[in-house]
Amino acid sequence: MSRSISSDSLVLTLKFLDGGRSLAGGCSDSKVRVWDFNSGSLKETVAREQAKHPLTSLLSRLAWTDLGNLQATPKMPNRQTGENFLHILEASGKEKHRLTAGIGGISIVGFSPDGKTVVAGSYDTDLRFWNVSNGELLRRVEDLTVSMFAMAFSPDGKWLATAGVDRIVYLWDTSTWRIAKKLAGQPEMISALDFSPDGKRLVTGGFSELTAGHPVKILLWDLAAGKPMKSFDAPRQVTSAVFSPDGQWIAAACRDKSIAVHPAA
Amino acid sequence: MQDHELRRRDILGECIAKGLLIAGVPMTSVNLFAFYQKAEQAASQPTPAEVLGPFYMKGAPNTSLLHKPGDPGFPLKVVGKVLNTRGDKIPGALVDIWHADHAGLYDVQGYRYRAQLAIGESSEYSVETIMPGHYPDRPAQHIHYLITAPGHRTLVTQAYFATDPYFEGNLEKNYSKRGIVSSRELIRTVKLFEQGTPHAEIEFDIILEKA
Ligand SMILES: [Fe+2]
Numbered sequence: 001m002s003r004s005i006s007s008d009s010l011v012l013t014l015k016f017l018d019g020g021r022s023l024a025g026g027c028s029d030s031k032v033r034v035w036d037f038n039s040g041s042l043k044e045t046v047a048r049e050q051a052k053h054p055l056t057s058l059l060s061r062l063a064w065t066d067l068g069n070l071q072a073t074p075k076m077p078n079r080q081t082g083e084n085f086l087h088i089l090e091a092s093g094k095e096k097h098r099l100t101a102g103i104g105g106i107s108i109v110g111f112s113p114d115g116k117t118v119v120a121g122s123y124d125t126d127l128r129f130w131n132v133s134n135g136e137l138l139r140r141v142e143d144l145t146v147s148m149f150a151m152a153f154s155p156d157g158k159w160l161a162t163a164g165v166d167r168i169v170y171l172w173d174t175s176t177w178r179i180a181k182k183l184a185g186q187p188e189m190i191s192a193l194d195f196s197p198d199g200k201r202l203v204t205g206g207f208s209e210l211t212a213g214h215p216v217k218i219l220l221w222d223l224a225a226g227k228p229m230k231s232f233d234a235p236r237q238v239t240s241a242v243f244s245p246d247g248q249w250i251a252a253a254c255r256d257k258s259i260a261v262h263p264a265a
Numbered sequence: 266m267q268d269h270e271l272r273r274r275d276i277l278g279e280c281i282a283k284g285l286l287i288a289g290v291p292m293t294s295v296n297l298f299a300f301y302q303k304a305e306q307a308a309s310q311p312t313p314a315e316v317l318g319p320f321y322m323k324g325a326p327n328t329s330l331l332h333k334p335g336d337p338g339f340p341l342k343v344v345g346k347v348l349n350t351r352g353d354k355i356p357g358a359l360v361d362i363w364h365a366d367h368a369g370l371y372d373v374q375g376y377r378y379r380a381q382l383a384i385g386e387s388s389e390y391s392v393e394t395i396m397p398g399h400y401p402d403r404p405a406q407h408i409h410y411l412i413t414a415p416g417h418r419t420l421v422t423q424a425y426f427a428t429d430p431y432f433e434g435n436l437e438k439n440y441s442k443r444g445i446v447s448s449r450e451l452i453r454t455v456k457l458f459e460q461g462t463p464h465a466e467i468e469f470d471i472i473l474e475k476a
Contacts, residue, residue, distance in 0.1 A: 079447075080314050082421040104317025104421055123317045124411075145323040146373065165320065165373050189373065209373055211401050 002232065002262045005040040007033055011253035013240045020245040025253060035259075037244070037251075064110025064153065070096065070132065072118050074106035086120050088132065097135035102126045107147045107164070112174060113157040121148040121162065129177045139177045144170075149191045149207065154199045161202060163190035169204060169221070185228045188216050192241040192252065196264065200224065203250045203264070205238020212237040218252045220264055232262045309350055311474040313448035315423035318409060320371040325361060325379040331394035332378065338367030338395030340464035343424070347388045347414060347471045354388035355473060358414035362392060364407065369400030396426070396465060405431045405445050410471065417473040424469045425452040 011025035016037070023037045034044040065072040073087045084106050088097040102122030109120040111132065121127045127141040127148065146165035153160050153174070160172040167190060169183035183202075192205035200223055206216030213236050220230040236255035243250055243264055250264045332338070347358040363379040365371050372378060378397070382390050397406045407423045425446055432439045432452075440449050453467040 077317075080311075081418060082314055082317060103419060104321065107319070123319055123321060125321065125323050142323075147319050147321065149319070165322075209370065213401075 002260065003040065005035050005251075005259040005261065007253075007257045007259060009033070010255060010257050011239060011259060014242045014251050014253050014259065016242060016245055016251075023251055023259070025240075025259065037261075064151070067111050067115045070111070070115070072109050072111060072120075074101070074109050074120065077103060077105050084120075084122055086118070088118065088135070097130070097132075099128075099130055099135060099137075101128055107149060108151040108162060110151055110153065112160070113153050113155070117174070117177075119151070119160065121151070121164075123147050127162070141177075149189065150193045150204075152194045154195045155197055156199055159195070159199075161193055161195065163193055163204060165189050169193065169202065171223075181226065183221060183226055185221075186217065186219055192238045194242045194250075196243045197245055197247045201229070201243070201247075201264065203241045203243060203252070205234065205241040205252050205254075207237040212255050218250070218260065218262065220250065220262075230262075232260065234260060309348075309352060309472055311350060311418075312420060312422055312470075312472045313450055314421055315407075315409075315447050315451060317411065317421045320373060321361070321363065321409065321411065322373065322376065322379060325363065325376045325381040327383050328380050329382065329390070329392045331362070331380055331392055336367075336395055338398070340462055341394050341396045342391065342464055342466040343394065343408065343469055344391045344466065345389070345469040345471060347384055347390070347412065347473065349417070350472055350474060354386075355414045355417060356384070356386045356388055358384045358388065358412055358417075358471075358473075360384055360390055360471070361409075361411040363409045364394070364397040365400055367395055367398045369398035399431070405429055408469075410469075412471050412473065414473055416476055418476050420471065420473055422471075423451060424467060426455050426467065427452050428455040428465075 007025060009027035009029040011027055013026040015024050017024050021037055022034050024032055024034045026032055032046045033042060036043050069091050071089045073089055075085045075087060077084050082103040084101040084103060086099040086101045087095055090096050101120045102124045104123035107121045107123050111118050116132055118130050118132050125144050125147055127144060129138040131138055148162040149164040151162045158174055160174055161169055163169045167186045170179050171181040173180040186204050186206055188206040188208045190204050191207035194203050202221040202223055204219045208214035208216050216234050216238060218232040218234050218238055219228040222229045234254045239253045241250060241252040248265055250262050252260045254260060347355045349355055360382040366378060378394060384390050399406060406426050406429045410422045412420045427436055440446050440452055453469060456466045458464050
């Protein structure tokens with residue numbers, strides 16, 4: 001049965017903890033909230049400033065930007081030149097690489113699951129892939145025409161999914177960093193996506209072209225068929241969508257501060 | 266901005282007339298004035314930058330006609346030049362222009378109200394479009410620009426309208442309201458033309474820094 005968990009603050013990123021017993025949300029008030037997934041009751045609220053707390057790196061972990069020993073930190077674009085820099089920092093805070101990443105701001109960023117590659121998409125619509133160990137630019141993709149708003153790697157690391165303004169999910173083969181497949185069907189821009197733990201399904205959440213406050217769809221995709229299997233309504237933009245570790249549920253944070261929980265099978 | 270420039274010109278003219286400003290070598294007041302203006306241009310600063318925003322699209326057509334007949338919205342003409350900081354024309358610039366429709370929405374399925382102008386030797390551009398609308402997330406009317414030119418720094422900026430109700434008729438007091446507009450200089454005087462097809466016009470010169 002579908003249900004809803006409510007939050008006091010807009011949830012920007014979701015992550016399941018404790019094997020799926022808890023659901024954590026990184027919120028717009030810079031706090032991390034943890035709910036009991038079954039009852040939906042709030043268990044814990046942690047300020048991100050509490051640096052030693054194990055939940056404080058949650059936001060970046062979920063966004064694929066924390067490898068444990070390395071962090072990818074996008075900087076605000078330079079005020080006059082608009083240039084983007086992606087800083088790769090060691091755990092000590094020491095800078096390992098400062099990568100130039102286009103202009104206008106970084107819209108998506110993340111490490112591949114094996115930690116060998118870091119990817120960043122820019123609002124100038126370019127996508128870049130770098131070698132993490134030496135900072136070398138492996139590939140710059142210049143033929144996307146719109147910005148990407150969401151990304152996720154498949155659990156086995158073979159696929160990268162990106163999606164954004166043009167409503168299409170791009171599936172990238174991570175052995176070549178080239179597009180292998182495109183999925184069309186989301187009726188609005190896409191601002192959230194995740195792979196199922198078995199890598200066979202995908203969840204996407206919409207962002208209406210009208211405003212972030214307009215209703216959208218949450219789609220559950222069958223990757224082999226390349227088609228949506230199920231569609232759920234969301235009252236506003238979906239900011240984050242994730243599968244539970246058992247693959248049975250999807251949780252989708254929405255701009256109305258709710259987290260929708262839907263069956264994923 | 267324009268008022269300010271006019272005042273300077275008047276003051277300069279008066280100085281010449283009163284003999285407060287004279288050339289070291291004999292020179293007519295016209296030449297002297299031109300000489301001064303050139304020196305003034307030499308000091309011009311690059312156009313201030315603004316955010317790119319999430320809705321830039323690559324691959325827009327090279328067309329100066331951005332709207333279609335019958336499109337709702339008040340007709341607008343935008344004219345300008347692409348110059349360096351010394352006031353010289355920069356040939357060969359690519360000027361990406363995009364803006365929201367009359368209701369404040371961006372076309373992200375196609376290229377309505379979007380163009381990439383390939384500017385030749387003249388370094389001048391002119392587009393016909395409609396006044397962009399207001400949208401809830403960013404309530405000041407604006408036109409986005411992304412300009413690249415050989416040998417120069419890429420510039421991302423936006424043009425705003427002095428007539429925008431957002432400024433509540435008091436530009437000096439309200440231009441920085443809510444931190445939306447980065448620089449007063451980006452807000453342009455709107456000229457209204459009644460004859461022929463009534464339309465508004467703004468001038469937006471782009472001054473680029475050397476790379
Ligand atoms: Fe905009």
